[in-house]
Amino acid sequence: MKKQLLILALMATTAGFAQRDTTNPAPAPVGGVPRGAGAFPGLGGAAAAGKPRPYKEVITDKAVTKKGLFTVHKVEDKYYFEIGDTLLSREILTVTRFSKVPGGGGQYGGEQVNEQSIRFERGPSNNLFVRVVALISTADSTTRIAKAVANSYLDPIAVAFPIAAYGKDSASYVFEVTDFFKSDNQLIALDAGAKRQFGLQALASDRSYIQSINTFPINTEIRTVKTYSASAGAPGGFPGTPGSSSLPAGRAAGAVTVELNTSMLLLPKLPMYRRLFDSRVGFFADRFTVYSDDQQKVDNQTFAVRWRLEPKAEDLQKYFRGELVEPAKQIIYYIDPATPKQWVKPLIDGINDWNVAFEKAGWKNAIVGKEWPNDPNMSLEDARYSVIRYFASDIENAYGPQVHDPRSGEILESHIGWYHNVMKLVHDWYMVQTAAVDPKARKMKFDDELMGQLIRFVSSHEVGHTLGLRHNMGSSSKTPVENLRNKAWVEANGHTASIMDYARFNYVAQPEDNISEKGLFPRIGDYDKWAIEWGYRFLGENDVEKDMKINNQWIIKNIGGNPRLWFGGEGRGNDPRAQTEDLGDNAVKASDYGIKNLKRVLANLPEWTKEEGDHYENLSDMYGQVIGQFGRYMGHVSRNVGGIYETFKSIEEPGDVYEPTPKAIQKDAVSFINKQLFATPTWLLDKNILNKIAQPATTERIQTLQVSTLRSLLDGTRLGRLTTSANRFGAGTYTADELVTDVQSEVFSELASRKPIDNYRRNLQKEFVEQLITLGNPPPPVTQQLAPGISITTGISKTTDVTSIAKGHLRSLQSEASAAAAASTDKMTKYHLQDIADRIKKALDPK
Structure with a gap:
């Protein structure tokens, strides 16, 4: 599946309302990952023996024909595609989604399975080849270096279709696709990883078939049913997880059936002009390397992912005069007809809320939400239509992916995933964060009006992702805390400058502030309007370098005077x-x-x-x-x-x-x-x-929180960062020794006061000592590979000052604990402090 490629220094995801990216919490690095790498093993593609036959012998009078991107002929139980010369070498994006799925696998109808770019070309021996476009590098075809690029980046041939017949004047080619679409291959089915996850085995060809093929002007939609054999797996495993039992359907029937829809979408003949990515504005990005004859080093070109918004020819001058105009093509999102009726309007409102941001970029009515029409010619899986898909799921989440042209970053469509149980998520957040100030939040089932407002905010957030916007987790930090209690200010400006932040609700507002829901909810804010203006202002420049320079000066001019425009990244x-x-x-x-x-x-x-x-x-x-x-x-x-x-x-x-x-x-x-x-x-x-609600447990929740926070504060990586910062930034920085001293003075405050130490404090003190013992003799640092070319190392080296600081504090603490134990009159306190002193002695002198 084609993943969003993010700039290395700006890696993104997190839980709840996640941009699904599309489902990978550790994004691939920019560059280095060829699109479609690995191609499609097992597709075969050997040409059948024999020469093309006359057209009428293949496409007989019994043929049922539909015209569109591909002309589709059905002759009895066989399907044929007919494509013209004009489609050869054109890039076609193939997107496969689940239409229907078995229960228990954590996947839902409408979710994406895979995505590839392909192109058809004439091959020898009356074959049509399908190449997977692995776009890594490019060059202008008029340059001399273009030949070197072509020689170094050859796209793989994934399939060979024998030409069954030629059309009129040999200007089109007919080939059979029946077995191809019925088969098990990565282009139109599940990849090996998905099959392992669900415990699937061989494709059962007698129970796999083409359900329908429909074709439209720029896309062709193929609906298939595929059945796989599946073992029952080990009893007691969790369905849908690697190495565990298979799906419930597999356990019950020894087989699993899925319905898939593959969209084959023609990419624009002329790619949209690219806008180079800027780390000061949070857009998703794609990347390739550009070569030219006059370079002295290669140009690694990273560009923003966004919709194509351009003025109509007759409105061009109006736009440049600053008048609001409608774009040549609106951004339209439809609502899944499976959506409960009471939530349709809030979802649409969340979509339309973005128009206030697009107006800053010079557009009116740029984006619109609509109910799905009662039109038999429209399909929810049709790649021409962006849809908020409603999933009957207990998952407390929603996500906003998008499909874009990898050559330019142009967003082509989006299928937002909306899980039914996201309502529990927003209920619990709103209740725990605002029930102190909002009486409507003080019950387990909210009124439809309140829940509708919560759904509207989530809708806006997810749509923001599909407009190209990443999370801006730093946005809320630009609001002074006291302004969150200022009724006039917060109701006018909102508690965060970006709905793309995970700022949820205004938990700072106190009952006496009398702040209404307007000051408690997120909304489209200053940053969102500014980011949309950066991404969607039409400059009319086809030169990416000129476009970049104009936008650089625009950012400098604007961001300096308004801190609420700051992009703080994904919070990682x-x-x-x-x-x-x-x-x-x-x-x-x-x-x-x-x-x-x-x-x-x-x-x-x-x-x-x-x-x-x-x-x-x-x-x-x-x-x-x-x-x-x-x-x-x-x-x-x-x-x-x-x-x-x-x-x-x-x-x-x-x-x-x-x-x-x-x-x-x-x-x-x-x-x-x-x-x-x-x-x-x-x-x-x-x-x-x-x-x-709870039996007495060995470890209570408060104790767990105390321990986890203490471990985090005294983590070797954090202490090492403090040490490095002190070395780099000099006097006036907070040091690792000061941190350990400040924590120890509170955690062991009873040593000076001679008060009895309660159970919670005894546990916390033991944890403090164990953490220092670990720091004094740390295990080797661990390096984790996040993605090709990206790794992170955690832990500390024994050669740093951290080990010395830990041992120094252990020595002083041993002496203090021994003295306090001797003076204590509380039996458990005495036992505890003696234990502490013994642990430290053994750690410092294991012999």
């Missing part, structure tokens, strides 16, 4: 300003307000989760959501410790790209975690709730 790096699920420019302040609201929510959970006949499942679920939200606050704050700000710039802009998080912010972060988490948060240990 070390920049604490770019995180998922966070709000505001100060994580400590925002989280402090959030905890105040969580306390209000927790106190009312038993009442708000009541439903007749419920056996406390609601209470258990929502208590888990409260713990999860509290844990997010700890994560947001701790990310500042060892943080590195990363601000993408061009050379014309002043200042550094990388700088450490200010020391004061890091120290405040550690102080917050010490106070809110390491000092046992007894307010979360509500016995009125816990005694109804």
Whole structure:
């Protein structure tokens, strides 16, 4: 399957509303991965013996003919394609999707199976060849170096079709496709990985067939049914996972049947002009290498993925005068007719909301959402139509993929995946984050009006992905925390500058602020409008370098005066300003307000989760959501410790790209975690709730959160980053030794106060010691390969200062623990401190 290629320094994904990319959480690097690599093993393609016959002998009077991209002839039980000379060497995008699937496999009708670009060409011995276009490098055909490029990047021949007959004047070619579409091959079926995942074996040819072939002006749609034999697998395995039992259908019948739809879509004869990718604006990108005669080094050209919006010829001057005009071709999204009626309008509203952004780029009515018409000539699988597909699934998610022309980045269509149970996801988020301020959120089933607004926001987010926009996890950091409590400001501007952020809802707003839903919900914001303007302004330049220079100056002019236009990336790096699920420019302040609201929510959970006949499942679920939200606050704050700000710039802009998080912010972060988490948060240990939902366990959820946060703070990679930052940036940075000292002073505060140490604190102190012991004698660093050419190394070397710092703290802690144990009058405290001292002694002197 063709994957979105992202720039190495800007790698993207995450859970919940994910741009599905299309389904791979670790994107492939830019370049280096040929499209269609591996081609289609097992396709064979050997030409049948014999010469072409007269046209009338092949396409007889019994033929049922349909004209379109390919002229399709059905003669009894055989299918023939007829293509003209004009289609030879034209690129055709093939996209295969599931139409219907068996249950239990985690796949749903409408999801994409694979994607390839192909082209037909004449071969010897009366054959038509199908080549897979592995676009890696290109050159202008008029240059001399184009010959070298052609010699170095030969596209593989995947299939050979014997020509059954020639059309009139030998200007067209007829070939049979029956066996090809019935067969098991990667181009139109499942690849080896998918078959392994589902426990599928050989194709059962007697139960596999072509259901229909329909053809349209620029595309041909092939619907096939394929049945595979399948072993029952080991009992007790989880269906649909590698190495486990097969799908339920396989266990019941020893066979699995899927329906597939393959769209063969003609790519534009003249590719859209490319807009070169810019790291300061969050667009998906594709890439190839461009060669030319006058180069002194190759040009690795990375370009944005976007729709083709161009003015009509008669509106060109109006557009350049600044008047809003309709594009020559609108962007249209249809709603799956399987969608429950009450959610159709919110989904359409979420689509149409983007028009306010397109107006900034000079377009009116650029995008429109529509209900699926009652038209028998239209198919949901037709690649000409973009659709929000509704999946009957318990998955709490939605995703927004798109299919684009790999030569230019032009988006051709999108099939957004909408899982039915995404409503539970938004319900739980909204309840736990806003029930303290919004009475409508205080129940387990929301009114249709509120749920409709939640669906609308998710719709806008996913459509944003299909317009080419990546997540901007840094956007919410450009809103001052106090503005989130300012009713007038937040209702006018929204709590984040981008709906492409994972900012969810305004959990900072307090009850006394009286902020309405308008100030609680995400919306299309300043960044979104700016990004759409960058991607979709029509400049009329066909020279990518000129286009890039114009846009570079435009970015510099605009971004300097408005920090809300900042693109912070996908939130996978070390920049604490770019995180998922966070709000505001100060994580400590925002989280402090959030905890105040969580306390209000927790106190009312038993009442708000009541439903007749419920056996406390609601209470258990929502208590888990409260713990999860509290844990997010700890994560947001701790990310500042060892943080590195990363601000993408061009050379014309002043200042550094990388700088450490200010020391004061890091120290405040550690102080917050010490106070809110390491000092046992007894307010979360509500016995009125816990005694109804959970048996006493060896490890309670609060303890688990304390331990995981402590391990994260004292992680060797984080401490190593602090050490490196101190070396590079000098005095005034927060050091690894200061971090360990600040955490130790709180975790072991009882050593000075001589107070008894409770169970939660004893566990936490043991974990602290074990973590320092590990740091003092670390295992070898581990290098993980994320993708070809991209790796990440975690852990620390024994040669760094981190091991010395750990051993130094262990020595002082051993002495303090021994002295405190001798003075303690509490039996468990004495046992515990003696244990601590013994562990440290053994670690420092194993002999």
